[in-house]
Amino acid sequence: xxxxxxxxxxxxxxxxxxxxxxxxxxxxxxxxxxxxxxxxxxxxxxxxxxxxxxxxxxxxxxxxxxxxxxxxxxxxxxxxxxxxxxxxxxxxxxxxxxxxxxxxxxxxxxxxxxxxxxxxxxxxxxxxxxxxxxxxxxxxxxxxxxxxxxxxxxxxxxxxxxxxxxxxxxxxxxxxxxxxxxxxxxxxxxxx
Numbered sequence: 131x132x133x134x135x136x137x138x139x140x141x142x143x144x145x146x147x148x149x150x151x152x153x154x155x156x157x158x159x160x161x162x163x164x165x166x167x168x169x170x171x172x173x174x175x176x177x178x179x180x181x182x183x184x185x186x187x188x189x190x191x192x193x194x195x196x197x198x199x200x201x202x203x204x205x206x207x208x209x210x211x212x213x214x215x216x217x218x219x220x221x222x223x224x225x226x227x228x229x230x231x232x233x234x235x236x237x238x239x240x241x242x243x244x245x246x247x248x249x250x251x252x253x254x255x256x257x258x259x260x261x262x263x264x265x266x267x268x269x270x271x272x273x274x275x276x277x278x279x280x281x282x283x284x285x286x287x288x289x290x291x292x293x294x295x296x297x298x299x300x301x302x303x304x305x306x307x308x309x310x311x312x313x314x315x316x317x318x319x320x321x322x
Contacts, residue, residue, distance in 0.1 A: 132158060132166040134185075136174060144262045147239075148174050152185035160189075160201050171209065180236040183211065184256060192218060192228040206233050214243035219254045230256045239263075 133153040140146040152167065167183075174181060183206075189198050191213065206213065211233040218226035230253055232243055243258040 131155070132162040134167060134170065136170055138174075138177065138179065141262070145179070146177070147180045147182065147260070147262070148177065150174075150181070150183040150185075152183060152187065154185075154187045154189070156188050158188060160198060160205070163202070163205050168209070180234070180239055180260075181211075182235070182258065183233040184231065184258075186230050186253060188229055190227045190229060191231060192226065211235055212237045214240055214258055215245060215256050217245045219245055219256060220252060221254070222252070229253065232256050232258050234258070 133155075135151045137149045137151075138146055139149060150167075150170070154162065171181070171183075187202070189202050190196065191199050191202065193199050194203075203213075212235075214232040214234050214237065215228065215230070218228050219230040220227040230245075234240060239260050239262065241259045241261045243256070246255040246257060248254050
């Protein structure tokens with residue numbers, strides 16, 4: 131049995147991503163990937179989001195000669211996933227193994243993927259830094275007026291025609307026609 135947890139992450143106006151954390155206990159048959167993981171993967175693929183699968187699969191991908199490693203590579207390549215981690219994640223005095231992986235559907239989003247040494251586990255941490263795309267903001271139309279004509283009306287007021295003030299105020303909108311202006315909203319400063 132393959133344990134898995136799927137998360138869809140949506141951050142405000144950024145495009146959503148899907149992360150699957152998975153654990154394959156030792157001696158888990160590779161058929162579990164086809165039976166357990168793929169059913170969820172196919173249904174999640176319909177969301178049209180980037181998918182990243184990460185976790186301890188308990189298959190050594192550094193040993194490309196083993197049958198298990200070749201089958202696992204064939205598995206993720208057949209679903210257009212790429213392996214992002216190439217360094218060993220479990221190092222002992224006698225062995226170096228790549229057991230913890232990150233598989234991604236959109237590697238162009240990955241700015242950096244690396245293994246970070248851990249002092250609390252016999253497995254090192256795997257992490258990826260993603261370059262997420264901002265969605266284009268929805269355009270809006272704003273009604274605006276040019277008040278250039280108001281300057282002329284104000285000059286009349288200051289030339290001693292104070293009794294015309296109510297008439298000036300009521301005629302401002304007729305002298306300053308409204309225009310529709312197309313504009314894009316400004317993105318918050320914390321999105322770069």
